[in-house]
Amino acid sequence: MAAPLPRPHRFDVYVALAGLLGGVLVWAFGLYSNGTGLLPGPWALVPLAVMAGLELLRRSRPRAAVLAGTLALVTDQFTRGSVVTVLMYTDLMYAAALYGSPATARRLPVTTGLVTVATTIGFLAWWRTPEALLVGFLTGIVSFGPAVTGVVVRNHRDAADTERLRAEQTALLAEKDRVQAVTAERARMARELHDMVANHLSAIAIHSTAALSLDDPRTTRDALAVIRENSVDGLAEMRRLIGILRHDDGGGREPAAAPTLDGIGALVAGARANGLDAVLEAAYEDGLPAPVGLAAYRIVQESLTNALKHADEGRVTVGLAQHDGVLTVWVTSPYGDRDGPRAPGSGAGLIGMRERAALLRGTFEAGPEESPGSSCGTVWTVRATLPLGQGGTR
Known part of the structure; x- marks a missing residue:
């Protein structure tokens, strides 16, 4: 079953009505394109009406319209003729090249060009007069010219559509990059905020709990001293982070320096002040890439924070070793149930450490391990390998 014809475009309806009314008006004034004709004057209205009806199909059925229009144009040559019929045929030829399939758009200029050449040669051979060239010229104007014009306009539209699509894709990619950034x-800011604050707040929470639980003035005084020290250090870290944010926003201030491996010793000493039996074993060269140093510092900091909150009584070992272009960081702490005050954990610490290692294309693992040399037999080990050649992120 054949598909029904779509509703004609409003512009095509206007073109058909204008062509039909204009052709009737020209015929009423007795204006014809042919001096003589085999059929009398009123017969010129037949191809005119057919051509006007085909204008309704110039978008929906352009190929069929131009084929039927060619037959109507040939029929018009046997009447007195109407210039309006010829003009509507040129519009059908233009529409066929513009709205037809890509194959039709490619073949139409070639076909009309060959028809123009064949018509010129045929009339030259028949008439053997220069007037035959005029017939070929008019044939080219009616067929070849509109076809070429339609192809040119079509190519410009296709190029414009391609550029518009490229612009839309570029905008989508830019938006995707912006969202990812x-x-x-x-x-990154969440990791920084967590690593900076968690360590100090955990110590504050544990020592404040101890101060409230034990009715001992000396213990309370020592706990308050630790609380004050961690409060001051946490405030300094927060100011550093705010400085970074203001610098990124163009506030004009220079951000405070980020922690480096040179601060590992102070970090371990602060852990001892908070009550951990922490020792440092470090063997690395100076001048490591800043991203590697910051990642190692934050991993040690978060590991010490977790040890302060969860580790059993015993020694906590912090180790750093450089070999074969890789910095290895590990922290071991006694694994087991612990008596005494605890600070609740958020679970984001391990995720943050794993992300820091992954951003440098390193590895990270954390979990309990058997340790014969440990008093408790089992230790919680955090181990990260950071390639020194990856100074930036992915």
């Missing part, structure tokens, strides 16, 4: 920046 914002997400990555938020994740």
Whole structure:
């Protein structure tokens, strides 16, 4: 079953009505394109009406319209003729090249060009007069010219559509990159905020709990001293983070320096002040890439924070070793149930450490291990390998 014809475009309806009314008006004034004709004057209205009806199909059925229009144009040559019929045929030829299939758009200029050449040669051979060239010229104007014009306009439209699509795709990619950049920046700031604050607040929570639980003035005084020290250090870290944010926003201030491996010793000493039996074993060269140093510092900091909150009584070992272009960081702490005050954990610490290692294309693992040399037999080990050649992120 054949598909029904779509509703004609409003512009095509206007073109058909204008052509029909214009052709009737020209015929009423007795204006014809042919001096003589085999059929009398009123017969010129037949191809005119057919051509006007085909204008309704110039978008929906352009190929069929131009084929039927060619037959109507040939029929018009046997009447007195109408210039309006010829003009509507040129519009059908133009529409066929513009709205037809790509194959039709490619073949139409070639076909009309060959028809123009064949018509010129045929009339030259028949008439053997220069007037035959005029017939070929008019044939080219009616067929070849509109076809070429339609192809040119079509190519320009296709190029414009391609550029518009490319612009839309570029905008989508730019938006995707922007969202990814914002997400990555938020994740980075979340890691920084967690690593900076968690250590100090955990110590504050544990020592404040101890001060409230034990009715001992000396213990309370020592706990308050630790609380004050961690409060001051946490405030300094927060100011550093705010300085980074203001610098990124163009506030004009230079951000405070980020922690480096040179601060590992002070970090371990602060852990001992908070009550951990922490020792440092370090063997690495100076001048390591800043991203590697910051990642190692934050991993040790978060590991010490977790040890302060969860580790059993015993020694906590912090180790750093450089070999074969890789910095290895490990922290071991006694694994087991612990008596005494605890600070609740968020679970984001391990995720943050794993992300820091992954951003440098390193590895990270954390979990309990058997340790014969440990008093408790089992230790919780955090181990990260950071390639020194990856100074930046992915």
